Amino acid sequence: MSDPRLTPDPALATQNRPAQVAVPVADLCRRPDGPRDRQVLFGEPLTVLHEASGWAYVQAEKDGYCGHVRQSALTAPRKATHRVSVPATHAYARADLKSPDLLSLSFGSLVTVTAETKDFAETPQGHIPRVHLAPVDARQTDPAQVAALFLGTPYLWGGNSRWGIDCSGLVQAALLACGIPCPGDSDQQETTVGAPVSSDYQRNDLLFWKGHVALVVDAETMIHANAHAMAVRYENIADAIARIEAGGDGPVTAHRRLGA
Template sequence: MSDRRLTPANGRVAAAHLRGQVAAERFVAGEAATLAAPVADLLAAPCGARDRQCLLGEAVTIYERRGGWAFVQAAKDGYVGYLAEAALGPPGAPTHRVAARATHLYPAPDMKTRERMSLSLGARVTVTGEAGRFAETPLGFVPRVHLAPLERPEADPVAVAERFLGAPYLWGGNSAFGIDCSGLVQAALAACGIACPGDTDMQESLGDAAQGPPRRGDLLFWKGHVALVRDAETLIHANAHHMAVTVEEIAAVTDRIAAAGEGPVTAHRRP
């Protein structure tokens, strides 16, 4: 059985490359688009539950527009779902990503002007010029210090994850405004140029099975949960216990999860 999260088909329409593999009324090549909102929920169905989120500048392929909703597949991880059609714009060519935990986009290169929007770490923008301490984009101005070129990935996923410390927990969240355990891992790895799927069960096949003591950058998995190892004793994770991104001792988290009836560590991976 195909995974609906990764299969661009909804019965009415399906991606052309799925012809002969799934049933659909129409098979289409799809239409390139880019997220034009700071952050948008990717839903399991129109007006349905949030599966994940997409950030400004991320590319998607639209397979159907219907009733104000777009049936899409995200380029970053292949996740399929529904986005509000109003949140989408034409395809773009981003040059930079937000490397700070969050930033603001202004109508002028002046921090005293009223911001147009807030952007999360991982959002993508197209820099067209510079104005003092600001980078100019088609949408406005962003502090240059908060941006990094897309072609220059970071080296340490844990250091990226630490920028989210204190960010509120949000089921299915992918931004500094709300994030869950798999969203944190994906954001940290993506900033380092490491492809990463969106959900914990998918992430459990990342990299190689690790042997021996955990080391920085490893992933530890429990039933429905994932965390990044900071060192031999501590980890960083977005968790519902604290409803935030926190650093904790590996032993304490393992004991707490076991006490809640969720069992032991299920996998130890090295991306």
Template sequence: MTASTQTAEPRTDRRLTPATQNVALESLRGVLNRPVYTAGRPARLQVALADLCREPGGARDRQVNHGAELTVIEERDGWSFVQAVADGYCGWLRDNALGSAVQPVTHRVSAPATHVYPQPSIKTTELGGLSIGARLSVVAWQDGFAQLAQGGWVPRQHLSDQPASDPASVAETLIGTPYLWGGNSRWGIDCSGLAQASLTACAIACPGDSDMQQAAFPVVEGEIRRNDLLFWPGHVAIALDATRMIHATAWTMSVVIEPIAAAITRIDAAGQGPFLGARRPPAGADAVFP
């Protein structure tokens, strides 16, 4: 790390800027003025789920799932400021949530959620749970279970080493999941978290928040199709077809299917509109999997 001589300070999106007030990634030298620059340290999330907070102990912006690849930029008082490799999202999380990225990731959790067992048997007491999208290193197979380098055994039926093919179908497996602001898991999810989880399961790169998602994909010209993303100010849904959509909504505090026309009317009536139109993600995989 070396001291900075840069003085300019352009406006940046804090969610995607790998810099604190003290330290910035080396790639920002000459762009942001910071006392210290760093190449960053690679790490991998070793807990089931972690909040990405705006500051140490602060409000949650988003979450990252088990096995997420991260770049550590600053460490301070038991907290680490990190950037997620998959989508560039930045935030603070607890140091003890981090582990080393030693074993290659081989599979993802493809079920809405799964249990981790101490032995390859459903009759043993589970060690904990993992959500859809968790990235795992499988080292052996026995009796219908995958042995994890991270420790424990997971049912084979809940894992995949190949991406899903239909984001809307992935989203439908999460119907009934409770709404959680900034949530990215089966335990709680918000509108943009549902869109990201569904697209990511199909190896389609997707940003973390709805405004980023709206900016990332081309505008739909013509009729809405399955897997189009539908946008309102601060909200996103996934089209199931030309007339129905699925979304995580505070209206029901859950993931639900709703007619598109009814949602437009309801959201307008609540003063949360207008409908901003549809965007179309790519139809095929464009990101690394698993």
């Protein structure tokens, strides 16, 4: 049986129109007005498969995830040149940090730079500090370091941004920033990212529980977005394993290593 998260509904796939996200963050819902499954960020490319009653049924380019977003959150595609490489940034009315801020953007958002000054990059949305951007094809090399950018971010089920993120959203943001393909949900990540290992924990290993995933920082520490702290936090691995099992969510179900 096909996974409806990754396989477009043939009854709804009546269009094939490129678009991109035009708001800082948009919910990707299971059905119109339904529960949030994931989120998509400003500038992310999508394929619109169907439109009705103010909603668009789309498939995200970054991971193939399908869902419904509000039509008002979409616009015609524009070629991105840069991505936000810090936890969050602002687009200002002028190349002046004291000018009004027009838009807030999360890590990973995609923008089109049309001109540059000494300190700012001009985009159709406003002027963004150059130090907050990286070329769109630039890749980082350490997922755990990327995940650390989100420390303190509030936990949000299905969240993918600095304003709120969940366990699989954190792992996906960290891996995609390093050029490593990664699906959106933890059960998908558990079967497709890396390979099983049974040795000691190494930096950037992934630990899975039923419905949860964490990224190893060192032999004793992991980082994860979790409902226990309601935020992205570091946690001792042994303590987390004991706490999660005592809480009724069971033991570790997989230990996987990137590049193994």
